[in-house]
Amino acid sequence: MSNSDASNEGNGNDVSNESSGHVSEQSSSSNVASERSGAFVIPGDFIGTTEEFRAGNSTYEKMGGIYAATTGTTRVDQAHRSVSVFPRTDVPPFLRRGDVIVGQVTGLRESLAMVAIAGAKGVADREISNAAPAVVHVSNIKRAYVKDITNEFGLFDIIKAKVIDIKNMRLDTSESDMGVVKAFCSSCRAPMKLNDSKLKCSECGKIETRKLASTYGTGII
Numbered sequence: 001m002s003n004s005d006a007s008n009e010g011n012g013n014d015v016s017n018e019s020s021g022h023v024s025e026q027s028s029s030s031n032v033a034s035e036r037s038g039a040f041v042i043p044g045d046f047i048g049t050t051e052e053f054r055a056g057n058s059t060y061e062k063m064g065g066i067y068a069a070t071t072g073t074t075r076v077d078q079a080h081r082s083v084s085v086f087p088r089t090d091v092p093p094f095l096r097r098g099d100v101i102v103g104q105v106t107g108l109r110e111s112l113a114m115v116a117i118a119g120a121k122g123v124a125d126r127e128i129s130n131a132a133p134a135v136v137h138v139s140n141i142k143r144a145y146v147k148d149i150t151n152e153f154g155l156f157d158i159i160k161a162k163v164i165d166i167k168n169m170r171l172d173t174s175e176s177d178m179g180v181v182k183a184f185c186s187s188c189r190a191p192m193k194l195n196d197s198k199l200k201c202s203e204c205g206k207i208e209t210r211k212l213a214s215t216y217g218t219g220i221i
């Protein structure tokens with residue numbers, strides 16, 4: 001369910017769509033993206049830097065990096081110095097509206113969180129390895145107004161959410177038992193513990209907030 005697992009899985013069926021294919025740049029970041037042309041990526045995967053490439057279709061920029069915004073295969077266009085992600089379109093549906101999923105936050109934008117689905121409650125008999133990328137729009141995080149999405153979700157957090165739209169794989173965490181079930185410190189990535197309704201980093205002591213599931217810290221998902 002981690003990014004690296006998904007990437008490794010993708011290495012087996014790499015297909016190069018580049019006919020030009022020559023890489024003259026010496027920097028390692030260029031090589032990273034070029035090597036990843038045709039690689040399977042999920043939302044949040046690093047695919048290049050803005051110094052080397054323009055962010056193409058289905059990618060986003062963050063702090064000088066270019067990341068996949070959707071699940072698909074990377075494509076580097078040397079002529080236009082751009083890197084894109086071509087979405088997978090052959091993913092069979094496996095979830096239904098109303099299903100409850102557990103997934104990992106792989107990317108955060110101003111108005112949405114990207115989630116890699118790791119599993120679904122009660123649907124073990126259905127195929128879950130081909131999980132489509134999912135998103136939680138800021139309006140579906142909780143019933144109250146969300147001022148800043150990073151106060152509700154953190155990168156790599158594990159969340160429990162309800163599927164509300166299969167076509168666009170949209171999730172909702174507004175119910176009390178939905179939300180973050182495992183949070184990681186934004187500074188040091190250590191797990192955060194809930195103490196007196198405060199979420200505190202077990203390593204560095206940082207206090208953060210999340211849209212927590214009511215079962216947070218109980219071990220029940």
Ligand code: ZN
Pocket residue numbers: 185186187188189190201202203204205206
């Ligand atoms: Zn910490």
